[in-house]
Amino acid sequence: MVHAMIARHYLYGGYYPVGGSWRIADTIIPRIQATGGEVFTYARVARILSDGGRVTGVEMSDGHVIQCGTVVSSAGVANTFGNLLDAEVAADLGYAEKLVSVEPSFAHLGVYIGLKDTAENLGLPRTNFWIYPSNDFDADVEAFERDPDAEFPVVYISFPSAKDPDYENRHPGTATIEIVAPAPYEWFRRWEGSTWGKRGDDYDAFKAHLGERLMEHLYDKLPALRGRVDYYEVSTPLSTNWFGGYQQGELYGLEHTADRLRSDWLTPKTRLKGLWLTGQDILTCGVTGAMMAGLMTTTAMVGLRRMGPLMKRIFN
Ligand SMILES: Cc1cc2nc3c(=O)[nH]c(=O)nc-3n(C[C@H](O)[C@H](O)[C@H](O)COP(=O)(O)OP(=O)(O)OC[C@H]3O[C@@H](n4cnc5c(N)ncnc54)[C@H](O)[C@@H]3O)c2cc1C
Missing domain, CATH: 3.30.70 (Alpha-Beta Plaits)
Structure with missing residues (x-):
């Protein structure tokens, strides 16, 4: 079904952002800042910190710690569960075992x-x-x-x-x-x-x-x-x-096998309170796949009932 959706999307012509692909970031960033958010580049997270089954913050690669109760990761599940969460936490929550069941997608030359x-x-x-x-x-x-x-x-x-x-x-x-x-x-x-x-x-x-x-x-x-x-x-x-940051150069994240698409753990909500997933690994690859994953994660976080008024505020 996913392949049919992608093929259909191309049959009638694809889309290209006027002004180039960087316009995607350029359009979104002011919206994030307008609501009090900040956007950083070249800011690598080294660890997602947790205590007693709850997220407590992130440690940056320069050692700086940001304390917070909610982390949304779009760095891919292999990175999130395999590198960013402490190995002990990932094993206790069963993610170390789950990661073995998925493969990276093919890498590429550009x-x-x-x-x-x-x-x-x-x-x-x-x-x-x-x-x-x-x-x-x-x-x-x-x-x-x-x-x-x-x-x-x-x-x-x-x-x-x-x-x-x-x-x-x-x-x-x-x-x-x-x-x-x-x-x-x-x-x-x-x-x-x-x-x-x-x-x-x-x-x-x-x-x-x-x-x-x-x-x-x-x-x-x-x-x-x-x-x-x-x-x-x-x-x-x-x-x-x-x-x-894709460990094996997998531009499309996880391999799109039937097992992966059927799995019950590649969802916005994780087993660690306060940690959410988004991006191509929880839905399907591509810009639209990642964008819709963002919508899914937001819906999971705020609840379906609050989503309608939120969408109205965003798009009005
Ligand atoms: C050359 C190329 C051409 C493509 N062309 C198309 C196309 O025409 N149409 C289309 O739909 N798709 C295309 N894709 C695929 C598309 O880019 C991806 O499917 C999409 O970007 C996935 O979005 P995402 O948000 O899940 O992940 P990403 O866009 O990969 O975002 C994840 C971000 O997390 C960051 N990150 C990783 N680890 C850390 C860390 N530890 N700390 C902080 N940040 C971290 C990464 O730097 C990255 O910016 C193309 C991909 C490539 C490489």
Whole structure:
């Protein structure tokens, strides 16, 4: 059902925020501040503190402690129960056992491309490309997991600047393209723990090779772009780990198996009083999945009866 909903959403065209994806944060932050909230970036939580079955606060990675009775975590359940809660607490509440029953979703490579001409002049489409080497997706994934030089089982290409009617006002005479393709985390495990931008020549060479292969997929579909690319940068599952905190680079959080979607513990309310979950792991992946998870968590926290008036206040 979840897949059918996502497929239907794309069949009639997707959505793209005017002004670029950062407008999502830019629109939400003033709303949070208007109600007395604060937003911090580069503020990593090291531990969720609890005492006697209740949340008592969070300890930041710089040792600073914020005392509070309520914590809502969208850092993913693997992080929340596996890293942020003390191991003893997670085991006592049964979460250590539950975590073993779920898998991370596939990790990915990203290619972020800049061009020195407009999307219009370059003839960039507004649609996304989904490129498959054959109809046997499962066999293609298996072959790829065994051999990094096998065909990518899927390559996704999108054209953000072509979709954004405001882009030309902000960055005249330029365009952007994004490529996303799967890549098993295992291929990168040997560089685990290294620092972003300083992972070594062998890592850079492997990354460059994968990036060149993905660029060929782009040129295969749009040959006129050869020689027009100004710059590109490749990300790996270690980049997703570095920037997003996903331990195995799993951009979509937990694997979307039937068991996961049936489980009774991936819900907003946790077994620790005052700790709530939100984000893609308690519903389904994607921006809309995460947004609706936010609505679910709010509803669970304030109760259905208070939700109506709250929605009126938010949207009026
Ligand atoms: C390249 C790429 C392209 C994508 N394109 C699309 C698309 O076109 N459409 C779509 O619908 N979805 C897309 N997605 C997927 C989408 O981004 C995710 O499904 C969505 O962001 C999940 O939202 P979330 O709030 O659950 O988690 P996140 O957006 O990952 O937010 C979790 C936040 O928690 C923070 N965090 C983690 N650990 C800690 C800690 N210890 N302390 C403090 N903060 C912490 C992370 O830094 C992160 O900011 C894309 C993803 C990627 C990587």
